[in-house]
Amino acid sequence: MLRKISAVILMCSLLVNVSCSEDFLDTKPTDSISDKDAFASVENMFLVLNGLHRQMFAQSPLDGASGSRAGQQYFQPMFDVYCGDLIHSSRGNGWMRSGLQWLDHTNANTTTVRNLWYQRYHFIAAANNLINKTAENGFPEGDADVANILGQAYAYRAWAYHQLVTTYAKGYLIGNPSTDLGVPLLLEAGAPYTSEPRSTVEVIYDQIEEDINKSIAYFQNASAPHDKSHLSLNAAYGIKARVALSKGDWAIAADAAARARDGFPIMSEAAWKSGFNTVELSEVIWGGRVIDAETTYYRSYFYYICPTFNGSQNRSNPKTVNIERFNQIPATDYRKEAFLPLAPNTNSAASNGQGGSYLTDPNYDNATDFNQAKADIIARYGMTSRHNTHPYMHVKFLQKNPGTIDPDDVIYMRSSEMYLIEAEAKAMLGDIAGAQEALRPLGEARDSAYDVTAFNTQDSFIEHIKFQRYVELYGEGFSWHDHIRWDVGIDLTNSGAAQVLYQNGFIQGKPSVNDAWIWKIPQAEIDANPNISEADQN
Incomplete structure (x- = not known):
């Protein structure tokens, strides 16, 4: 019964007020409880959050999305497949084939570009509701459970906007963030059907940083997370580290990464080889159970x-x-x-x-x-x-x-990633000794003959970080945005990938000179949003 109630609240929290179209009104579930009731109590708000935790890995019933893309279960491997780091050996049954051939994200009418866009905006709409209804209902922010709700809501909103702006806009480090178009910024409940124009990349990053800092502040006084599927103080620091890394705030990235991994020790060899199939692994900071x-x-x-x-x-x-x-x-x-x-x-x-x-x-x-x-x-x-x-x-x-x-289970964040972020950030600051010490624990845990001092210049260390991220995080969904941050193109000539299968995806120029790395805005969004026109398309 609790699952049924939670599912109903999920539908309400993510679908109520996310569209003004008549089609939406016709398909709204008849058993959904009211928006008012969904946010009427702290207990109900936790149920809304539970719905978000499930949407991280569930087949999406949401308007504008598709059941064929089950949240991070689809997008994590996809981001590695699209840039040839997780290589397909045959045509298979067709899944992700158009993606690895660079025919998917470059087409505004595909399910993939539409689903990632709308699913992330559903997270934003639900987070907006949690944040705004807490204030409207007068729930005391000093209460540990209320602080937990707000910490998770702000973290989800920051995470969702970071996913959007790093995918549907030019990379912060390779573009002009003060003028490059980002995505619509929405701080009220409602998806971007008739909402806002595209804000600049800089404006979106400003909001992300404000949100994640608020999340961390609330988590300082929050009740403890019930499960690793819940966002936590450590996960919020991890999101902050990712955000800072993507925009070149190296000192912030290094500090946040160190805080994120605190209490999540590096896995043993046996654990690493056990299959990455459970959130109970010691390194897992955030994952879907x-x-x-x-x-x-x-x-x-x-x-x-x-x-x-x-x-x-x-x-x-x-x-x-x-x-x-x-x-x-x-x-x-x-x-x-x-x-x-x-x-x-x-x-x-x-x-x-x-x-x-x-x-x-x-x-x-x-x-x-x-x-x-x-x-x-x-x-x-x-x-x-x-x-x-x-x-x-x-x-x-x-x-x-x-x-x-x-x-x-599906793993979203591990402490190994945080060691790699801290090391990369310190190297970019020119602190090679500090970078070596940050990476040493991970390298020595994985390689019995590891010698981090062999990488004693900034260039050699960054190349080593690229190698370490590929090997350690293989299949975990980081490759696409790593390529953008490093401004590295694709050349699969000696990779083992078959050019006959990969076609356009076999060789691609680096992101700074190749706008095909920027995903198309869904055509459905352009058609429905009067504030976005064809001229705004990537």
């Missing part, structure tokens, strides 16, 4: 990314590592074991043209060895006999119950 009743099955993170998930996306299309990056991993670094360079190419439809048998796979010269290699991988990792294998496939993400469609 997915239970059986709320799983999205064939729209889940593990469906898109996990080599053992029993779905057609991974049975036919195991994801591989960039071979150039793999070759940079020292033999003493246990993360190298997350990739299988000699996995047999068993898929006759593999895009590199070498799949199907030992006759086409250059790593094998007889059927016995070829078949035994596949059998060994299936036995070790728990795939089914229908799963294909492919050279350089990853085994980083593994199900708790391999070979099934059972749900697993």
Whole structure:
């Protein structure tokens, strides 16, 4: 009964007042409770927040969104796929194919550009309601539970706007933020259908920074988070670190990252190799705890990314590592074991043209060895006999119950990311010694022969950070925005990706000179919002 009530409040909190169209009024659920009741008590506001936590990984029932994009479960792997860091080995069943070919985010009419836009604005609308109704109802901000609600609401709004402005606008560090167009700024409940014009990138960042600082202030006096799926003081500092990193506020980024990871120790080797399938891992600061009743099955993170998930996306299309990056991993670094360079190419439809048998796979010269290699991988990792294998496939993400469609958790933020942010920020400040000390704990935990002093100039250290972020955060959704921040283009010539599959996505110029890195504003938004015209399109 509680789940049903919570779902109803979710629908109310995210759909009430988000559109003025007659179509919206016709499809509004008849059992939704009133906006007034949804925010009438602190207890109800927590239920609204619970709805937001679920929307991070749920198939979206929201106006303007789509059930085919289940929140971060879709967008995290997508951001790695689109820039060729999480490589598809075949055409598979079509998921993300148009994205990796750069046909998706460059088209204003696609589901992907529409869904990311509207889903983030639904988060903003709900956060606006939580913030504004708290004041309207006279709830005491000094109350620990009210402070918790406001801390989470401001953090969600900051996170959502940061996702929007870093995706639908030119990168802060490579553009002119005071004049570059960002996204509509809305501080009242309501999505941007007939709302506001595009504010500048600078204005949006100013609001993000104000929001995340308010979030941190409220969390200082808030009740403790009930679960890692809830935003917390540490998560707010993590968001602040990401925001500061993306705009070059290096000192703020370093300080916030150090605060974010406090209390979340680096994982052991055994934990790192366990599959990244639970928020109970010591490093997880923020993540979605997915239970059986709320799983999205064939729209889940593990469906898109996990080599053992029993779905057609991974049975036919195991994801591989960039071979150039793999070759940079020292033999003493246990993360190298997350990739299988000699996995047999068993898929006759593999895009590199070498799949199907030992006759086409250059790593094998007889059927016995070829078949035994596949059998060994299936036995070790728990795939089914229908799963294909492919050279350089990853085994980083593994199900708790391999070979099934059972749900697993989704990790949004880890302390390893925070070590990497602090190290990068200090290096950009010219503090190479400080950067080395910031990175040392992570490097030494992963590589038994690690020597951080080998990277003793700013240029060499930043190149090393790029390598470390790729290996440590592989598949966790950071590559797209990393490329923008570093102003690095795409060249998959020696990566193992097939040009026949990747097409436009095989080579792309760096973001500062290539506006294709900026996502199109959804055509539905331009059609509905009188304050945004075709002239405002990216």
